[in-house]
Amino acid sequence: MAGLESQLAAGFENSIESINKLPQDLFAEVCQQIMLYLQCKTPGVNTLELAERLQNAGVELDVEANSRWFHAISLIFSRAAAQSGVSAEDLVVKLADSSSKWSKQALQVIRHVWNEQGKLIVTTEDAKHMLTVGQLVDLQWKLGLVVSSDSCRSLNYPYVTMVLKVADPSGEVIRRSFEMTVPQFQNFSKQFRELAAVLEMV
Structure with a gap:
């Protein structure tokens, strides 16, 4: 100690x-x-x-x-x-x-x-009454197309890059990015719309 x-x-x-x-x-x-x-x-x-x-x-x-x-x-x-x-x-x-x-x-x-x-x-x-989780500050997305790869045989498929800016509980804004397939992005988008609809009723 x-x-x-x-x-x-x-x-x-x-x-x-x-x-x-x-x-x-x-x-x-x-x-x-x-x-x-x-x-x-x-x-x-x-x-x-x-x-x-x-x-x-x-x-x-x-x-x-x-x-x-x-x-x-x-x-x-x-x-x-x-x-x-x-x-x-x-x-x-x-x-x-x-x-x-x-x-x-x-x-x-x-x-x-x-x-x-x-x-x-x-x-x-x-x-004590506030959540101690990060707060979403900004969300950006970009559609891309894979055209070359050393490890993949089937190319020319689209993907979506997501960039999130999140303020952690201390107030520091951190940036996170990840990629999704188009079907994953569509599901993600659908869930966001459902969440927005629920929040409007609260």
């Missing part, structure tokens, strides 16, 4: 180091987006777009590091919301006490964002 705690502590320290590398304005914008997600005003934060923007700003962080610091900030705001009544000053003091690695700029952003929007976060009691 002690080994797990030290790994978690090391992961948190690494997240703080990643946060300190971020441009202050971009970090503030992401904190605002996380707050909007926690207030149930948006389905999530597009971390793929965030990674591109960081790269354009000259910040070199891998996908895992981006995901870690994003989840760390989400967790900080969620836990602070669970302790209703935590002031921005108290939150920043607790964070500074938890690690000496926090930069003054990062703590200023957290203080400002929490002070402005912390009271608007959905409370833990409300969150």
Whole structure:
């Protein structure tokens, strides 16, 4: 158990180091987006777009590091919301006490964002009544035709590529893609229409 705690502590320290590398304005914008997600005003934060923007700003962080610091900030705001009544000053003091690695700029952003929007976060009691499954943000499909293959004898058959963007319970938007045959897609489409009809009656 002690080994797990030290790994978690090391992961948190690494997240703080990643946060300190971020441009202050971009970090503030992401904190605002996380707050909007926690207030149930948006389905999530597009971390793929965030990674591109960081790269354009000259910040070199891998996908895992981006995901870690994003989840760390989400967790900080969620836990602070669970302790209703935590002031921005108290939150920043607790964070500074938890690690000496926090930069003054990062703590200023957290203080400002929490002070402005912390009271608007959905409370833990409300969150219990919400589903903790991913939310579909976008669905795209494309019809294609297989014209060559090393392993298949019969070619020239159509297929459908589906691309889904889903916000997971932490608010991170992830992208998933898969292929279907045309009959599979027709069945999928039929089930979606049936689902829509049921939802209209609710």
